[in-house]
Amino acid sequence: MTGKILIVDDLAINRIILKVKLASACHESVQAADGATALAMARDERPKLILLDMMLPDISGIDVCRRLRADPLTRDIPVVIITASSDRARRLEALEAGADEFLSKPLNEVILLARIRSLLRTRETEAELRLRAATWQELGYQDADPSLAGPGRIGLIAAEPVIAMSWRAALAPYLPDQIEILTPTGALTDTNERPVPDLYVVAAHLGAHGSGLRLVADLRSRLASRDAAISLVLPEADSETAAMALDLGANDILTLPFVAQETAMRLRLHIQRKRRTDLLRRQVHDGMKLAVTDPLTGLHNRRYALSHLERIAKCAEGSGKAFAVMALDLDRFKSINDRFGHAAGDAVLETLAGRLRDSLNPGDLIARMGGEEFLVVLPDTLLPEARQVADRLCRAVGEKAIPLPASGCEAVQVTISVGLAMGGPGTTAQEILSRADSALLAAKADGRNQVTISATAA
Structure with missing residues (x-):
């Protein structure tokens, strides 16, 4: 069934x-x-x-x-x-x-079917989020946050401020939430300057025919407000307008005059439902983030890096543009762990990761591949520029000593070796990665603390 x-x-x-x-x-x-x-x-x-x-x-x-x-x-x-x-x-x-x-x-058949469509949309969204969140929890990535009952934020939008003030006066005794009065323009443009309401209560008539419905659609289309709950207020029963509002994304229809206690309860239920979906979204987002993030350095992990490298190689195949791949290795890392302990080694890796990340552009990929090994990928890059970036990374790591925690030594000087290979149309991700690894081995064998370019880089 x-x-x-x-x-x-x-x-x-x-x-x-x-x-x-x-x-x-x-x-x-x-x-x-x-x-x-x-x-x-x-x-x-x-x-x-x-x-x-x-x-x-x-x-x-x-x-x-x-x-x-x-x-x-x-x-x-x-x-x-x-x-x-x-x-x-x-x-x-x-x-x-x-x-x-x-x-x-x-x-009313029109209202009944519109309500059903609205509830089923909400149910499908929640069901998908619950499924994804449960998967991440089973993998050990998430603990659910049960706190859903605290005060929320409600934005009241009416044709005149005095009308919204009367709504607030009627509802405030029954609600623990912060209630603010917004203008239609302010609801759409002030989202960067204030917290976004959990719920908007919007009058169907805001000075022009259909203006309330347009505002509902606008709120749903904007990133900041698209997940908020929305209740449309009708001056009287109007099944066609109500059905249209529900299909545009309103969660509820309220009819004037308010029955304050019932209306307040409905608003609270919408806020709680919105917070449940927010929680599920956070669980999914955090689970996905943890699944592709190295917990020590905060960089992407090997799983993400290999997948992203595949995408870059496919893009290069279509665009005809070159890209650079660097395999990096921290020189003599074992001696740091042996002399100062693993806590000191972790501190070195964290600092190293930060210096590498800060020396790259936002569109570049950097990932920890495991242990003291890192991967850097530069999309749409030619060899001279890639060589400059590789040299810059070596300087960023080696020019300044890294402080060690409780080691009896204030700081340790470290260096990296880099293997650089170039990819482009006709180059697979596995092939370019293998060439970068071979270049890295050559850099290590030739004395470390240097950049070696793959013989087939050009």
Whole structure:
């Protein structure tokens, strides 16, 4: 049943109507007539979304939602609670139970389908991030940060500041978050000068027809704000505008006048969901970074370097431009470890890495290949320039002694040997690396502290 929508309603006619509505948008569905069956189907089959009636013959929809959220196998399935009741207390209870959305009967088909599209987009993004984050955690790269409940930042954007101020006055008693009033222009242009809000509350009408929708689209298109939550505020129920806003990237639709406590709860849920996805993104980013980074020096590691060298060689094949590869080795490194200990050796490697990195351009590749061996790749570079860079690296390392920690010796003088080879069209990454390694061995054999160019470099 994975990929299907689970409809839970005790009345067969309601289930049939929902099935027809979903089928019109090419959604497959399955059905349950009571809470116990719904829980079993959700756990065993993992639907992509659940449409859950509030009133069921055995368990209330709210209790079903609580149980879904308490089960690790079902807690991430989006849940939309549907009811004919207008009881505000029950709506709050549904949101507190973990419902993603609360829709009132009779259902508006346009709004229903737009809500489903929006929730499924969010679910797919979170599912992909969770999968990647779990992979990195299993590899030992990450520990999850459980802190999601702290105060956030909310930006209110209305046609007039006085309107936004009235929203803030209504919501502030129910929110721990910092609430700021923004102009439409400021929301798009001030992101470098202030922290980006976790959530934007945007009026549908900002002085011109469709201006609120355009701002939603602009916020979604900008790097700084694209991951923020967005709630669009409509002056009255407008299914077409609401559906368009959801399809443009809004997370929620709010209708005036606000029911302050319910609105505040909805905003908090969006902030928490946004922070969960932020956390997952950080875990994926940090895991990827650790997977390709040498932990001692902070340089790229061998895995990354070989892959990147392959890409540079392929680019050179297409562009016809030359590139340079240098194999570097720290001279007599074993004697440093033997005389001063491995902590001193690590300090030397860290300092050496920093000096090499600082002597290169941002587009150049530098990596630690293992032990005291390093790799430097210079894209779009000819031999004379490459030789100048290699000589500069030797000077950067050897001109100044490296301080040692708690070794009984203030500093140690070190040098490097460099093997330089040139690549270009028709040269494979493995071939150019092998030539650079051979040149390095020749530099070591010829007395160290020098640059040797591969005989086939030209």
